[in-house]
Amino acid sequence: MRRAIRDNALGLCFLLLFLLSLAGQSVSGLAAFNEEQVAQGGAPISWAAYVTSSDFGVDVAENWQSEYLQFFLYILITVWLVQRGSPESKEPGEEGQESDADQKVGRHAGADSPAWARAGGWRLTLFSHSLGAVMGLIFVLSWLAQSVAGVAAYDAERLSRLEDPVGWTTYVTSAEFWNRTLQNWQSEFLAVASMVLLAVFLRERGSPQSKKVGDPHAAPVPGR
Structure with a gap:
């Protein structure tokens, strides 16, 4: 397992960075979306609703x-x-x-x-x-x-x-x-x-x- 991780470390590193940044985008995007929703008199939505929007x-x-x-x-x-x-x-x-x-x-x-x-x-x-x-x-x-x-x-x-x-x-x-x-x-x-x-x-x-x-x-x- 250790050797497999070492041999594929570059790809695994960027896949992890991708997942972390995608998760961060979903959280920050939800916050911005709900802020605009509330400002326009609408109701905020859940994280699940946002990432499927x-x-x-x-x-x-x-x-x-x-x-x-x-x-x-x-x-x-x-x-x-x-x-x-x-x-x-x-x-x-x-x-x-x-x-x-x-x-x-x-x-x-x-x-x-x-x-x-x-x-x-x-x-x-x-x-x-x-x-x-x-x-x-x-x-x-x-x-x-x-x-x-x-x-x-x-x-x-x-x-x-x-x-x-x-x-x-x-x-x-x-x-x-x-x-x-x-x-x-x-x-x-x-x-x-x-x-x-x-x-x-x-x-x-x-x-x-x-x-x-x-x-x-x-x-x-x-x-x-």
């Missing part, structure tokens, strides 16, 4: 879709675009999907390679793009969840003002929806750009996301 759902899904969009695009774009000296990038001249030998697929696969890396046809093609495909799928599902929860919350707000509700199509083409969505997208893209560029010139000793402290700024990253 469209208001909570849209806030969670909105963050998820932007995060998975960031990873989906980064996985695909870094196949073809490079940033010299950045540990987040391949080196110039290595653009593209690389050879079968480089990727250890087909007859170049090792004895311990995944079975589908040794296979051909559709299985190899699917496995070769499985990471991007899954990240893209989660992004699409999160985006749909955001739009469904968002239109429910938006319509509830309109009804409270005695205005007619709108349909899903109207909502996802509205300024309200895209204002919320693009707020998240721009912050994700800025964060990725900052990591790619700052990692060329700055270091974090011992981190696999950083070059060695003594590496020149424009030096190739060993093993990349």
Whole structure:
């Protein structure tokens, strides 16, 4: 058990941080929601009612879709675009999907390679793009969840003002929806750009996301 925890410590740490932050969001979000409810003459709701509400759902899904969009695009774009000296990038001249030998697929696969890396046809093609495909799928599902929860919350707000509700199509083409969505997208893209560029010139000793402290700024990253 101790070795399993050590070998998976990074993933477990971030899953724990995720659960703690999600719980914190539910508590603080409930407090803010009930404060607004009372200010408008309404009754406060329970925690269970809040975490199953469209208001909570849209806030969670909105963050998820932007995060998975960031990873989906980064996985695909870094196949073809490079940033010299950045540990987040391949080196110039290595653009593209690389050879079968480089990727250890087909007859170049090792004895311990995944079975589908040794296979051909559709299985190899699917496995070769499985990471991007899954990240893209989660992004699409999160985006749909955001739009469904968002239109429910938006319509509830309109009804409270005695205005007619709108349909899903109207909502996802509205300024309200895209204002919320693009707020998240721009912050994700800025964060990725900052990591790619700052990692060329700055270091974090011992981190696999950083070059060695003594590496020149424009030096190739060993093993990349």
